[in-house]
Amino acid sequence: MKSMTGYAYEEMNNEDLSLSVEIKSYNARFLDLAVNMPSFLSRLEMPVREMISAKIARGKVDVYIKIKEKNSKISVTADTQAALAYASEISKVAEALGRSEPVPLKLIIEQEGVLNVQKDFDPEYYWNFIKPLMEKALNQFVGDREREGNNLCKDIQKMADKIESCVSVFVEWQSKMEEIFKANILKRFEEVLGDNVDEQRAMQETAALLVKYTINEEIVRLKSHISALKKEIEDNPAPGRKLDFICQEMNREINTIGSKNQISEVGAAVIKAKDALENIREQIRNIE
Secondary structure, three states: OOEOOEEEEEEEEOOOEEEEEEEEEEOOOOEEEEEEOOHHHHHHHHHHHHHHHOOOOOEEEEEEEEEEEOOOOEEEEEOHHHHHHHHHHHHHHHHHOOOOOOOOHHHHHOOOOOEEEEEOOOHHHHHHHHHHHHHHHHHHHHHHHHHHHHHHHHHHHHHHHHHHHHHHHHHHHHHHHHHHHHHHHHHHHHHHHHHHOOHHHHHHHHHHHHHHHOOHHHHHHHHHHHHHHHHHHHHOOOOHHHHHHHHHHHHHHHHHHHHHOOOHHHHHHHHHHHHHHHHHHHHHOOEO
């Protein structure tokens, strides 16, 4: 199990360049990947995405790749005709304004097209440095998510055990709840019919209502959901979405038991189970 929250940072330096890779992630329903890198490295974005997608299934993942070159390979060419044209036209403007000072060189070379800078870019050259650093950062990142995921797993298992203890309370008091319900039904019959109560009729009506108000089916389904939850935690490396569905079903059964309850001990166990389930639902929002 992995958390969707993680962080990693790696860097390297040599005589030609400094390179750093930073990866951070947050909660998201699906994989939302953003790769931030210098524009001249844009052709390498796809292989970076493929490396991330191969190991990460869900989460908002931000990747930052920064490069600082110490011996930059650039070529600069001057367009002297453009420079002469700018100088001539700027002089005409100065003359029209009645100003005779010389045109500053700085003003001319700042004009578009006067100096042209071209950077030599070899994708393989940069990729040879980026790929191993990405692998190192990605392994650190996955390890960080797994460590956090293990902590989440332990907490979820602890909460599931609490719900199981509540189920034991439900089982213990189930027969008592049915006895109380039967007694209440007979009492109402006696209040309405007095000594003319048809005991057989009362028993039939009680049996029919018990089918509706007994919590046995809810207990059976709740036990099944708890088993399914624990199995997902143990067997599924990315159980987040499935756990969310299981928790919805567990919540439905606990609520139904609460609505049928007439005993304070069962009511207290319902509250305890709902609190534990809410903690589980809060934790699975962080699970991949």
